[in-house]
Amino acid sequence: MDSVERLLEIMQRLRDPERGCPWDRAQDWRSIVPHTLEEAYEVAEAIENGDFDSLRDELGDLLFQVVYYCQFAREEGRFDFDDVVEGICEKLVRRHPHVFGDERVEDAKSQSLAWEAHKRREREARGSGLLDGVARTLPALSRARKLQQRAAAVGFDWQDIDPVFAKLHEEIDELKEALEQGGPQEAVEEELGDLLFVCVNLARHAGVDPERALRQANRKFERRFAHVERRLREQGREPSATPLPVMDALWDEAKEREKKR
Structure with missing residues (x-):
């Protein structure tokens, strides 16, 4: 039994109506969506932090979410994990004719345009806008x-x-x-x-990427405000009782410290 088969079997055991986990048996399509989103964000955070030990674990958690949905579909007779894998394989081959066919592209930008063109034709074939x-x-x-x-x-x-x-x-x-x-x-x-x-x-x-840019700005704000809080604690002050000009000065201090690094 390979690792993927083992994971699929574990999922089936967890969802077993008689001997499975009560929490896992109680879940449905909608109830685990928040967990899926959370796991995807945790993958992104591990990558941005360069934490590859955590990334390995987070990717496993995200893969488990995929297996979860496939188990729901299997129970309802809609599709299974193999169908999902086969579907993405066919799509990747179809959208990369320059790799698996006779088309040629000059560079990554040309490939991206070709990818969008293939997707657009697929949408048009479905009658989609x-x-x-x-x-x-x-x-x-x-x-x-x-x-x-x-x-x-x-x-x-x-x-x-x-x-x-x-x-x-x-x-x-x-x-x-x-x-x-x-x-x-x-x-x-x-x-x-x-x-x-x-x-x-x-x-x-x-x-x-605007999402990444804003995440970086959020982190910068957190980092600088943490410096303000730390300096105020050293002075025996509470932020809520500190005049804004004092906090602004500490904020500028944090900015200067970052420039020197």
Whole structure:
């Protein structure tokens, strides 16, 4: 028995109606979705931390989620793990004719364009629109980037980054106007959404993953604020009772320390 077969057998044992685990038997398609998302994020975090010991474990946890869904499908007579593996194998071969067929591509960019073209033809064959199939459960920044990439693949995009900056300033002005007018909160929310969407466009044209950029910014904020808290503790102070100028000075201190590293 190989390791994959062993994992599939363990999953079946866990779901056994009589002798299985009560918690695992109680799960269904929807109940484990939050766990799947959590495991995917933990994989991403291990990669960003360069923690490959953790990554091995996290990839196992994520694989277990795939096996879980396949077990549900098997119990309902829909498909099984082998069907899933066979499906992705066929898709990869179909979408890489330059590897498994006679097509030729010049570089990674050309291959990416060819990949999107194959996907687009598959969607058209199903009668799907260009933006159909972009999961609504994706994080908003990632989904915005994906939507923009789909549109850009057919030429609906700015040619360079300069007009994106112009659009960014336009959206900032519209947000300011909505705030100054004191209109309904929905109007402010709409303008802020437009601004964030343009920021994703800016990131895309700069070759930056907006999700990763924001995660890095979050970490930087956490790191610097932790420095502020630590310095305040050394002074016997509480953040809530400390004037903002004092905390700002400690924040600047944290920035300077980072520059010297």
